[in-house]
Amino acid sequence: MNKIAVLTSGGDAPGMNTAIRAVVRRGIFKGLDVFGVQNGYKGLMDGDFVSMNLGSVRDIIHRGGTILQSTRCSEFKIAEGQQQALAQLKKEGIGGLIVIGGNGSFEGARKLTVEGFPTIGIPGTIDNDIAGTDYTIGFDTAVNTAVEAIDKIRDTAASHERTYVIEVMGRDAGDIALWAGMCAGAESIIIPEADHDVEDVIDRIKQGYQRGKTHSIIVVAEGAFNGSVGKGIEIGRVIREKTGFDTKVTILGHLQRGGSPSAYDRMMSSQMGAKAVDLLVEGEKGVMVGLKNGKLIHSSFGEAAKDKHTIDLSIYHLARSLSI
Ligand code: F6P
DSSP states (O other): OOEEEEEEOSSOOTTHHHHHHHHHHHHHHTTOEEEEETTHHHHHHHTOEEEEOGGGGTTOTTOOSOTTOOOOOSGGGSHHHHHHHHHHHHHHTOOEEEEEEOHHHHHHHHHHHHTTOOEEEEEBOTTOOOTTOSOOBTHHHHHHHHHHHHHHHHHHHHHHTOEEEEEEOOTTOOHHHHHHHHHTTOSEEEOTTSOOOHHHHHHHHHHHHHTTOOOEEEEEEGGGGTTOTTHHHHHHHHHHHHHOOOEEEEEOGGGGGOSOOOHHHHHHHHHHHHHHHHHHHTTOOSEEEEEETTEEEEEEHHHHHHSOOOOOHHHHHHHHHHOO
16 A cells, blocks of 8 residues: 545544544554545545655644545445445555544544455544443543633632533533533432432532522533533523522533644544554554554444444533532
8 A cells, every 4th residue: 555545524523633643644654645625525526635754744744624635425325435435545556544523524534444445543522322342532621711701700700700501512422511511510300310409409409509609600511412502502591590599501502612722632643643544554454543442452443333422421420529
């Protein structure tokens, strides 16, 4: 294999650029020609390849977003779309593809490998929701962004004696809410992986006020109510009506997707990017790089998809016991 390509797909995540840099530089170090694919699977179908050199990835280690752009591409989900992409790869003489993205992106990569084309996945999503790995690139930065925002909200909540409901991203997973809630000392955390009851949240707020607390922070995962974004507004309304407390709602939204990647995300992206190249060179295909128990591993897309992403509920229970 002389030529490889890399693309980013799905929602962008801080650290994707660091991973692209690692793929390009490791690939060149291994004597390969490396191409970037613009606009994810859409660009793959259109043959939107850019030749990358050492300078193409200069000064991006610290930049959020993805220099290759990203899309969610429905045309690629059908067989014709995949055949079109394979034809473009063949035309350019590319022998392997590295896909940086989430579950949907890996499904696309798996299909290419079923057709005989070598692909390797790098988990890149702020949601941390990919089975087969304990960590996804961007999660650490997103959690830090959320914690920083919640700390700021706490300042004003304290000044005005208010209750704040703060909705965070995560799609169907509660990881961002759990970590941000724990690290920002939220009074309650509402995640899809644990039973939730607004009455319990209200009781906890009232108990806090009786003991002299002047404000409360409730962190809600967007996926806690069957993925209905904006449910935080509803919860805020119920709390306001039932307690009479001045209750505000903030939806953190896409600000959680941007920003300079944290040191941890840069470390993981660099290691995973290089590992993905090494795996391709060794002849692996249809696998994703992951982190398990602190070690880099790889597992087949199929194997990883059989598992379900799980959350450490002991953190949830600990957070509850620390916020009484
Ligand atoms: O998967 C990342 C993510 O930011 C989720 O947390 C969120 O539900 C979704 O993407 C938002 O997608 P979009 O940017 O397409 O609105």
